[in-house]
Amino acid sequence: MRWTLKPPPDSQKQAQLAQELGIDPFLAGLLVQRGVDAFAKARSFFRPNLEELHDPFLMKDMDLAVKRVQKAIGNNENILVYGDYDVDGTTSVALMSSFLESFYDQVTTYIPDRYDEGYGVSYKGIDFAADNDFSLIIALDCGVKAVDKVAYAKEKGIDFIICDHHRPGKELPDAIAVLDPKRADCSYPFDELCGCGVGFKLCQAITEANEWDFDILIPYLDLVATAIGADIVPIIGENRILAYHGLNVINMSPRAGFEAIISNLNKSTLTITDVVFIIAPRINAAGRMKHGLHAVELLKETDLEKAKEFAAGIENYNSDRRELDRSITEEALQQIISKKEQDNFTSVVYDAGWHKGVIGIVASRLTESFYRPTLVFCKSGDKLAASARSVKGFDVYNALEQCTDFIEQFGGHKYAAGLTLLPENYENFKARFEEVVCATIENKHLTPEIHIDSQLPLERITPKFYRIIQQMAPFGPGNMTPIFMTENVVDTGYGKCVGKNEDHLKIKVAAHKEDKNNFNAIGFSLGSKSELITDGKKFHIAYSIDENEWQGNTSLQLRLRDLMS
Structure with a gap:
């Protein structure tokens, strides 16, 4: 996992915006980083107005x-x-x-x-x-x-x-x-x-x-x-x-x-x-x-x-979908491993019996596992149908355009697409797609990246700070949930792996063990990093801030994205 700290905001704009909005300069800096660098822009950002929809x-x-x-x-x-x-x-x-x-x-x-x-x-x-x-x-x-x-x-x-x-x-x-x-x-x-x-x-x-x-x-x-x-x-x-x-x-x-x-x-x-x-x-x-x-x-x-x-009725469909998604993902992972293709520049898998309705989800799961442009094929009538998913920064649609010799039909976006081809063209397509991606993808795109908005001391995290961040919602591409980094924290002694397979990591972090200013933190799929938090070791965390509701009580917690020594 690569941690990339965003460039600091323009200090003059940051100070001016903080004064105009009457907010903490740190929060003003987060806005300036997102292009919200003037009062009028902030007003539109925090209070989106239907009258501003285009003609x-x-x-x-x-x-x-x-x-x-x-x-x-x-x-x-x-x-x-x-x-x-x-x-x-x-x-x-x-x-x-x-x-x-x-x-x-x-x-x-x-x-x-x-x-x-x-x-x-x-x-x-x-x-x-x-x-x-x-x-x-x-x-x-x-x-x-x-x-x-x-x-x-x-x-x-x-x-x-x-x-x-x-x-x-x-x-x-x-x-x-x-x-x-x-x-x-x-x-x-x-x-x-x-x-x-x-x-x-x-x-x-x-x-x-x-x-x-x-x-x-x-x-x-x-x-x-x-x-x-x-x-x-x-x-x-x-x-x-x-x-x-x-x-x-x-x-x-x-x-x-x-x-x-x-x-x-x-x-x-x-x-x-x-x-x-x-x-x-x-x-x-x-x-x-x-x-x-x-x-x-x-x-x-x-x-x-x-x-x-x-x-x-739809809930039943969703339960069936989850079960299929799990089983097909496992089969697809095993197919990649058995063919020793986990080091390829792409993940391309096929099984005639896979359910067409979940291949897009499976493609997303495989992308999470191997972090490569991914295609999952199944049989669809007399043709093969696939869902494609990409990694951040790589245009899978453009890559598919260079493989059209072997494709019957395709369409989609930069990061997701669908296509059909004839069964006899599958192996040739697979080879061509690997060749195209190998020639065009940059090495940095093959490693997941966390974009960190800013370094943040734990003492800055307060309910008021969280409330203002929430007003920046709705979050999504182009306006992602702010991710912060805090260096040299410790687990106060409550850290443990949780979940059915102990895949997740639950800890309580502070600047030092006796610090009363501590926060519960949960890291989904980070159980493998539990060794980093033991024996009072110092470590760095990348996280977003959210709320945890438990038995009627609400408290701030850190949603860990990654941690490193």
Whole structure:
């Protein structure tokens, strides 16, 4: 593990901001490091304002999309809201269909079957639209590379509006509108929206075109916040505004589906981390284990008792998903070790029997284990399908572009992608991918890195200090939870390994053994470093600060990220 201390903030800006905000200069320094270096920026940062959302009509083709929706409604056309089966896709479909249904009743939803149809726009979905007299498909979180599919739909008299955020290919589909801020010819000011975010911008544009009050959109922001968290897009700019207000909706007036999921939690306020690790996996589980439409039903249900029934079913899917995830991860680890590939520049594994619904999770687990760009393949019909995950700083999408000789179809982002190929091309692809990564990856990218905001003496950690840091939330890419480093601490004698397999490390740290200013600390998966804390040895810790609730009592604790001698 590499520890990298961020450059110190500009001292003049730090002092000025501390004075303007009336806060500790140390905290002002954390803000300056994040680009929040003036009073106006701090006001927007701490109080994200919905009025600062960009004009949706700045997005290329937005005017065409709105006109086509208005035409469909004026002509009483049937509209099919189509989306991917993951969290971003299902929240997008729930958002768009709920919004349209609030003023128009000829709307139906469609989620492709992960196993029968695969990712994105499918011919089967278009045939369903044609057979059921749908003349407009609004595709969300997919479609920007569906050139052939959109052409096929056009032959059948079906128009497409695409709301996507993935990188376009060399050619755009011949749709009525392609809403994608990553289009080369799109000058929209913010290009890091998730698919649900792009869908929200279309809803915003329709609202403006009809001169309706923006407030009608606020109840949908919980869906956008969930997609932002789950899709790991940067929580800066417009995403920060949407996530901040979406979390408020989740905490103050959650929709029935969310309430059904979180009703048993002993938490008064959910953070974006809770959304990512509690709500999102359950929404995802439906598409992974059964069908994404179950998630859409849960998200759209308004009756709490019915929502609880949906949630109970999805909880079962989630339990099954966890069990599969564990067993397949173990098999994949053994495959890498048995083939002596743990020192490769990539991890590429395949088994025909692996469940397609969890290969993305398994790829993430393998990346954590070996810290290499990773692909996990399984059988999907007569082809092989894979999920790709990357390491920080390495663009796996670009690497896959250099392997297209052996790929049937692929799409995604810098750090996550999906692809299909023919079985006979697997070994050639695997060799080419290893070759490409070997030639392009930097050695530093093969070692996990902790970015440390600042060194911090333990005596600075107080409830007030923690409260101000919490106001910097929601945290995520672009605005990560602050990580601090404290040198030469000791364990006061309570240190031990905990957990079923003693994988985790629980300690109490202080500047010296008798120091009353001590803190409980927990280090998940750090049990192997227990030797560093014994016999009064001094060691260094990298950590974030959070709260621990136990038997009605709340106290500050340190969440250890790493420790070293």
